[in-house]
Amino acid sequence: MIDLKTKYLGIELKNPLILGASNLVTNPDVLKRAEDAGAAAIVYKSLFEEQIQLEAAQLDDELEEYNERNAEMVKLFPTIAHAGPEEHLMNVRKAKESVKIPMIASLNAIYTESWIEYAQLLEQTGVDALEFNFFYIPRDTQTDGNEVNKQQLDIIKALKSKVKLPISVKLSPYYANPLNIIAQMDQLGVNGFVLFNRHFQPDIDIEKQAHYAPFNLSNPEDNKLSLRFAGLLYGTISASICSNTGIYSGADVIKMTLAGADCVQMVSTIYKNKVEYIKTILSDIQQWMESKGYAKLEDFRGKLSNKNTRDPFVYKRAQYIDLLLKSDSIMKKYPLH
Numbered sequence: 001m002i003d004l005k006t007k008y009l010g011i012e013l014k015n016p017l018i019l020g021a022s023n024l025v026t027n028p029d030v031l032k033r034a035e036d037a038g039a040a041a042i043v044y045k046s047l048f049e050e051q052i053q054l055e056a057a058q059l060d061d062e063l064e065e066y067n068e069r070n071a072e073m074v075k076l077f078p079t080i081a082h083a084g085p086e087e088h089l090m091n092v093r094k095a096k097e098s099v100k101i102p103m104i105a106s107l108n109a110i111y112t113e114s115w116i117e118y119a120q121l122l123e124q125t126g127v128d129a130l131e132f133n134f135f136y137i138p139r140d141t142q143t144d145g146n147e148v149n150k151q152q153l154d155i156i157k158a159l160k161s162k163v164k165l166p167i168s169v170k171l172s173p174y175y176a177n178p179l180n181i182i183a184q185m186d187q188l189g190v191n192g193f194v195l196f197n198r199h200f201q202p203d204i205d206i207e208k209q210a211h212y213a214p215f216n217l218s219n220p221e222d223n224k225l226s227l228r229f230a231g232l233l234y235g236t237i238s239a240s241i242c243s244n245t246g247i248y249s250g251a252d253v254i255k256m257t258l259a260g261a262d263c264v265q266m267v268s269t270i271y272k273n274k275v276e277y278i279k280t281i282l283s284d285i286q287q288w289m290e291s292k293g294y295a296k297l298e299d300f301r302g303k304l305s306n307k308n309t310r311d312p313f314v315y316k317r318a319q320y321i322d323l324l325l326k327s328d329s330i331m332k333k334y335p336l337h
Ligand SMILES: Cc1cc2nc3c(=O)[nH]c(=O)nc-3n(C[C@H](O)[C@H](O)[C@H](O)COP(=O)(O)O)c2cc1C
Pocket: 020, 021, 022, 023, 044, 045, 046, 047, 106, 133, 170, 196, 197, 198, 217, 218, 219, 244, 245, 246, 247, 265, 266, 267, 268, 269
């Protein structure tokens, strides 16, 4: 009998498949279908600082400055005009009550006060855990990277002292040394890491010579960075490792587990292959485990991590150099003529 149980943030999950934060989960029908298809947990769509600020502006409409800010916000984010934090909190509560599987609320704030106030309000909706999305985009040459790291660590310290629920942090890979910041956050008591967030980048339309923002879902090739970091982190931190970005299939979940992940979050594959594809992913994992004689995930989790792999070079610079020195073999696949 194959057992797919795992633990994430100290919560027992029936399998490692979590439906990640996206607009999909704001649809009650999707929540039900995801639960029926076997999803082990759901991350509700994030509450964003912009939604919080919009409501603050609407409440204070006597002040000219706020009126302008409100108008600007609505112009910039027309879709949030009807999605203030009050409504969001109500929707999270409803979503939590509509399913039996664990529900995780997600917050993407900017100011420390918003992080704390809304983490506490989300906690009161009855969810099982909180996910904090640290979405930082470098925009200037003056901001010191160490200062950004310090601010994030300070926010975590404050949050840990104010909320009781387990917390996960969803990070981007863009740190000089992601392993170090993760280890520092782990020391502060973060219960899990979602690795990694996928940033949407603007593109340029060369006909119109203008920017546009393509709505781009991930592809399976995008999961290698998550795979590498799951492998590097396994056995080095107390927190759970939840791999994210480009995880499409049962094979991808198996790879992440072999590297050392406790669970995965998926969004793009669910958009592309529909919610019921979760069943296929689960049965593919089971079939593979049967074929390899594994009864539970623990039997192979981290087998190919940095800590356990027998290949001494796989996570090291040597592998990269080796690959580049041998790169002439690419010519065989892509001949010049
Ligand atoms: C339409 C859409 C909406 C998303 N909304 C959120 C969000 O509210 N909060 C968040 O943390 N991530 C959000 N994400 C990012 C996903 O949770 C996930 O991190 C990313 O899509 C990478 O996973 P994937 O490769 O399985 O899609 C969104 C992604 C998509 C495609």
